[in-house]
Amino acid sequence: xxxxxxxxxxxxxxxxxxxxxxxxxxxxxxxxxxxxxxxxxxxxxxxxxxxxxxxxxxxxxxxxxxxxxxxxxxxxxxxxxxxxxxxxxxxxxxxxxxxxxxxxxxxxxxxxxxxxxxxxxxxxxxxxxxxxxxxxxxxxxxxxxxxxxxxxxxxxxxxxxxxxxxxxxxxxxxxxxxxxxxxxxxxxxxxxxxxxxxxxxxxxxxxxxxxxxxxxxxxxxxxxxxxxxxxxxxxxxxxxxxxxxxxxxxxxxxxxxxxxxxxxxxxxxxxxxxxxxxxxxxxxxxxxxxxxxxxxxxxxxxxxxxxxxxxxxxxxxxxxxxxxxxxxxxxxxxx
Amino acid sequence: xxxxxxxxxxxxxxxxxxxxxxxxxxxxxxxxxxxxxxxxxxxxxxxxxxxxxxxxxxxxxxxxxxxxxxxxxxxxxxxxxxxxxxxxxxxxxxxxxxxxxxxxxxxxxxxxxxxxxxxxxxxxxxxxxxxxxxxxxxxxxxxxxxxxxxxxxxxxxxxxxxxxxxxxxxxxxxxxxxxxxxxxxxxxxxxxxxxxxxxxxxxxxxxxxxxxxxxxxxxxxxxxxxxxxxxxxxxxxxxxxxxxxxxxxxxxxxxxxxxxxxxxxxxxxxxxxxxxxxxxxxxxxxxxxxxxxxxxxxxxxxxxxxxxxxxxxxxxxxxxxxxxxxxxxxxxxxx
Numbered sequence: 254x255x256x257x258x259x260x261x262x263x264x265x266x267x268x269x270x271x272x273x274x275x276x277x278x279x280x281x282x283x284x285x286x287x288x289x290x291x292x293x294x295x296x297x298x299x300x301x302x303x304x305x306x307x308x309x310x311x312x313x314x315x316x317x318x319x320x321x322x323x324x325x326x327x328x329x330x331x332x333x334x335x336x337x338x339x340x341x342x343x344x345x346x347x348x349x350x351x352x353x354x355x356x357x358x359x360x361x362x363x364x365x366x367x368x369x370x371x372x373x374x375x376x377x378x379x380x381x382x383x384x385x386x387x388x389x390x391x392x393x394x395x396x397x398x399x400x401x402x403x404x405x406x407x408x409x410x411x412x413x414x415x416x417x418x419x420x421x422x423x424x425x426x427x428x429x430x431x432x433x434x435x436x437x438x439x440x441x442x443x444x445x446x447x448x449x450x451x452x453x454x455x456x457x458x459x460x461x462x463x464x465x466x467x468x469x470x471x472x473x474x475x476x477x478x479x480x481x482x483x484x485x486x487x488x489x490x491x492x493x494x495x496x497x498x499x500x501x502x503x504x505x506x507x508x509x510x511x512x513x514x515x516x517x518x519x520x521x522x523x524x525x526x527x528x529x530x531x532x533x534x535x536x537x538x539x540x541x542x543x544x545x546x547x548x549x550x551x552x553x554x555x556x557x558x559x560x561x562x563x564x565x566x567x568x569x570x571x572x573x574x575x576x577x578x579x580x581x582x583x584x585x586x587x588x
Numbered sequence: 589x590x591x592x593x594x595x596x597x598x599x600x601x602x603x604x605x606x607x608x609x610x611x612x613x614x615x616x617x618x619x620x621x622x623x624x625x626x627x628x629x630x631x632x633x634x635x636x637x638x639x640x641x642x643x644x645x646x647x648x649x650x651x652x653x654x655x656x657x658x659x660x661x662x663x664x665x666x667x668x669x670x671x672x673x674x675x676x677x678x679x680x681x682x683x684x685x686x687x688x689x690x691x692x693x694x695x696x697x698x699x700x701x702x703x704x705x706x707x708x709x710x711x712x713x714x715x716x717x718x719x720x721x722x723x724x725x726x727x728x729x730x731x732x733x734x735x736x737x738x739x740x741x742x743x744x745x746x747x748x749x750x751x752x753x754x755x756x757x758x759x760x761x762x763x764x765x766x767x768x769x770x771x772x773x774x775x776x777x778x779x780x781x782x783x784x785x786x787x788x789x790x791x792x793x794x795x796x797x798x799x800x801x802x803x804x805x806x807x808x809x810x811x812x813x814x815x816x817x818x819x820x821x822x823x824x825x826x827x828x829x830x831x832x833x834x835x836x837x838x839x840x841x842x843x844x845x846x847x848x849x850x851x852x853x854x855x856x857x858x859x860x861x862x863x864x865x866x867x868x869x870x871x872x873x874x875x876x877x878x879x880x881x882x883x884x885x886x887x888x889x890x891x892x893x894x895x896x897x898x899x900x901x902x903x904x905x906x907x908x909x910x911x912x913x914x915x916x917x918x919x920x921x922x923x
Contacts, residue, residue, distance in 0.1 A: 468843060471806035501847050508803060508843030512836050522857035
């Protein structure tokens with residue numbers, strides 16, 4: 254064996270690498286609050302659409318050559334709570350694979366983080382898939398969705414394709430499944446970005462506050478009915494039936510946020526300006542509805558035919574910094 | 589009897605006139621939704637402060653010389669639903685007094701109507717008092733509060749002095765009473781007016797929608813506890829204890845509004861800008877809290893020492909059209 258062959262064998266034995274891509278998703282029925290914090294079992298079922306065009310690409314490399322886990326997002330090395338959250342998912346993978354190597358996680362987002370486009374969803378979906386593959390685990394979609402969930406609840410919904418439903422339940426059963434492929438309905442999410450500032454209170458902290466709002470139990474009590482109505486309308490491609498449910502569900506989440514202790518105010522002046530514009534556009538006959546995640550940005554839901562018109566209209570509103578138009582995206586996948 | 593004496597006697601016998609003044613009020617614990625629409629029995633107890641300096645002055649004249657009831661607000665003759673609502677209160681007065689004359693109601697507001705300062709509260713409190721006096725009825729405060737309530741729920745709270753509590757109950761018992769006189773606490777309401785546009789959906793219509801929100805029952809369930817906490821803090825002059833309750837209660841009302849069917853969005857971009865400014869001012873150490881009625885304007889609650897500073901600060905925010913600073917006001921009274 255030459256020195257060079259020895260190096261190659263050493264690399265094969267001690268390096269395990271895989272790269273995966275995942276899309277963020279926009280929830281039509283929101284996830285807010287856990288019934289079990291550590292396992293991230295959600296307090297209510299949720300439903301979302303993966304966002305094509307936006308993506309996180311993550312490479313996981315396990316190697317004995319590393320001293321400790323390393324997290325590099327958009328070429329920036331991160332330590333502290335964000336690294337710990339990634340390590341927690343890597344630990345689940347290592348435990349299952351009987352692997353004891355540290356990992357380097359290199360992740361690149363194609364979209365701004367922290368302001369209403371759930372970067373943690375695509376990030377942990379890609380991490381779960383790349384990590385499991387790098388560790389040599391043979392996991393099915395449900396396994397991967399469950400693993401992604403442990404990193405970020407909404408990441409469970411970025412594992413399957415298209416339109417995904419995530420049900421509460423036990424650690425075993427709480428996974429997302431696709432209820433329709435991306436081709437089912439050419440919906441558009443016109444993402445109106447009014448702020449790219451990182452949230453003062455991240456989603457994980459917010460989920461823990463949900464139960465401190467006296468409106469949360471009313472929100473939870475109706476979640477299943479809203480999910481059923483939304484799913485039915487989605488499967489029937491009936492935007493006029495789906496839109497009002499989606500708007501109400503989003504406002505309910507923000508009502509819980511604003512009445513939690515302490516309260517969380519994600520809605521900005523520009524957010525309200527867009528909401529009022531949506532009402533006016535609907536009065537003018539344009540079938541468009543809004544939803545808002547845990548941030549100030551507004552997602553306009555419409556069918557493909559109205560996407561560009563709404564991009565133009567939204568671009569004329571005050572406070573709008575950027576607009577991204579996305580359609581239904583595929584599943585997390587290895588690349 | 590001369591012709592002239594005959595005219596005077598005719599006037600005395602057939603004209604009955606009185607003038608009353610009442611202040612609007614700002615609710616710290618909101619009234620939203622009725623348990624009985626026609627009687628305007630509220631679904632929950634509420635608590636407010638009369639606003640000194642702002643006032644409605646109303647003159648009621650009963651006369652056989654009139655063909656029908658006439659309503660003149662700010663020198664403008666009004667017909668339709670607003671006149672009918674006034675006639676309904678006049679009918680209660682006429683029935684009780686055994687009077688059968690039409691009335692002329694002339695009313696002048698010292699503040700903009702229809703955008704978050706409850707002009708209907710001061711208007712119906714003044715109407716009840718002037719109307720009862722003109723009709724020769726000898727009513728006590730509770731009687732007048734009950735009568736005002738039939739015109740506009742929150743008007744019941746503009747009859748007694750200072751800080752008033754209005755309890756639900758039967759037609760007989762549902763009246764407002766003063767829990768502290770104006771001198772009890774030199775609070776300020778810094779009213780930040782961002783719009784003087786008349787509301788698309790008035791409060792009466794909104795009250796009827798309250799029960800269509802799935803958040804209303806949660807709001808009602810906690811109203812008594814919020815009222816008790818607010819009243820206790822108010823009596824102790826403890827703004828730090830009172831403020832968060834008042835803010836939460838206001839947001840709960842708007843959460844109900846935005847999730848009713850159809851939804852009501854009173855919050856404007858400028859409203860959110862002021863809410864965020866209040867949070868920031870508090871971070872800077874200024875003891876100020878907000879509340880919002882059924883409109884986009886924001887009421888800043890503070891003690892007298894901070895009133896002018898907050899007037900200056902609020903005046904620098906975008907979208908602010910006018911600022912009115914008011915303190916605790918007295919009862920409705922004859923003038």
